Amino acid sequence: MGNTAKAHVALFFVNALYGANNIVAKDVMPAYLTPNVFIAFRVLGATFLFWLVSLFTKREKVAKKDLLKLAVCGIFGVAVNQLCFFHGLNHSSAINSGIIMTLNPIMVAIMAFFILKETMNTIKITGVLIGATGAVFLALQSDGTDGSTLFGDILLFINAVSYAIYLILVKPLMQKYSALTVTTYVFTFGAMYVLLFPQTLIDFTLIDFSSIPFGIWLRITYVIIGVTFFTYLLTMYAMKFLSASVTSTYIYLQPVMVIVFAYLFYAISLSEDYTKSITAIKLLWMCVIFAGVYMVVRSEGIKKRFKR
Structure with missing residues (x-):
């Protein structure tokens, strides 16, 4: 199997791990952990693992002016992103969370227009409108009978927006430093924000950790190692052989x-x-959202062909 094929396999496993996470994490909350405590476990665990890996790689010196940028990325890429995802998942269904996350490429296109001043052609605008329409009508289906609520879906939508902002802000940093360096610092700042969130420490005091079954601890470990750490490593490997656009379509x-x-x-x-x-x-x-996202991605391909 060639490197390109291995990269595609890696991305398939990345999204399989994410897909399983929506079910696994749902079983942990709120019966055993509150979303705040679950987030703290995930972020702190991942931060430790990233620093551990960095000990065995060449250390990069980060400029002081970039530390503020990394700190802002930690807000949107970890703190707001994770808080909204886990609280949203806690108040919504696992199915809705997976569907709403596919809006991320559309959110990236919108943020790129406002922040990076990228152009929006007719196809891209149409795709954004179609995807947004699908998301709105999907949210309106959340009547609570399947465990989903409009509040939960709104939080998941904010999660997608927050992550889109992060992708836009982190892009220049990724071009300047290695992905490992950027992610390690982003998670470090994100962990600080999560710990500074007052409700997190309060929730820690209310949980009886001794009563948590072994099976639930396995699920928590899976989220930390599988969904956070391994997905990052597999994505880094895949991006060595595939373009960012191809990588993003796997979502x-x-x-x-x-x-x-x-x-x-x-x-x-x-x-x-x-x-x-x-x-x-x-x-x-879901198909309507897919159609909108496809048009947004398709517009990028058309734009590149015209530039040649």
Whole structure:
């Protein structure tokens, strides 16, 4: 198997890990951990692992002026992003979370227009409007009967927006430093913000950690190592052989993987039954979002061909 093929396999596993995470994390909250405590475990654990890996790589010196930029990236890429995702997942369904995350490329296109002053052609604008329409109607399906709420879906949407802002802000830093250096510092600042969030420390005092079953600890470990650490390493490997645009398109696999794992985990009794939240109308709006995202990505390809 060539390097390109291995890179595609790596990205498939990245999004499979993310897809499973929506089911795994849902089983942990709120019965055993509050979203705030779960976030603290994930961010602190990942930060430790990133610094551990950095000990075995060449250390890069970061300019003082870039530390502020990394600190801002820590706000949007870790603190706001994680807080909104886990609280959103806690108040929504695993299926909705996977679908709403596919809006990220559209959010990146919008942020690039306002922040980086990138042009918006007719195809891209149409794709943004179609994707936004699908997201709005998907959110309107959240009536609480499947565990989802409008509040939860709004938080998941803010999560997508926050991560889009992070991708725009971190782009110049990624061109200046290695991905490992940038991510390590971003997570370090993000961990500081999470710990400074008052409710996090309060929640820690309210949880009886001795009563948490071993199986739940395994799920928590999976989120820290599998969903945060390994996904990052696999993505870095894939980006050595594939373009960023190809890498980003794999996010569209996430809702599909969430649905697959919802059925699989329930069939082998590893999770509750989340398949009841999979409805025909949700799948319809998922396809509408896919269509919008496809048009946005397609417009990038057309723009590149005209530049040649």
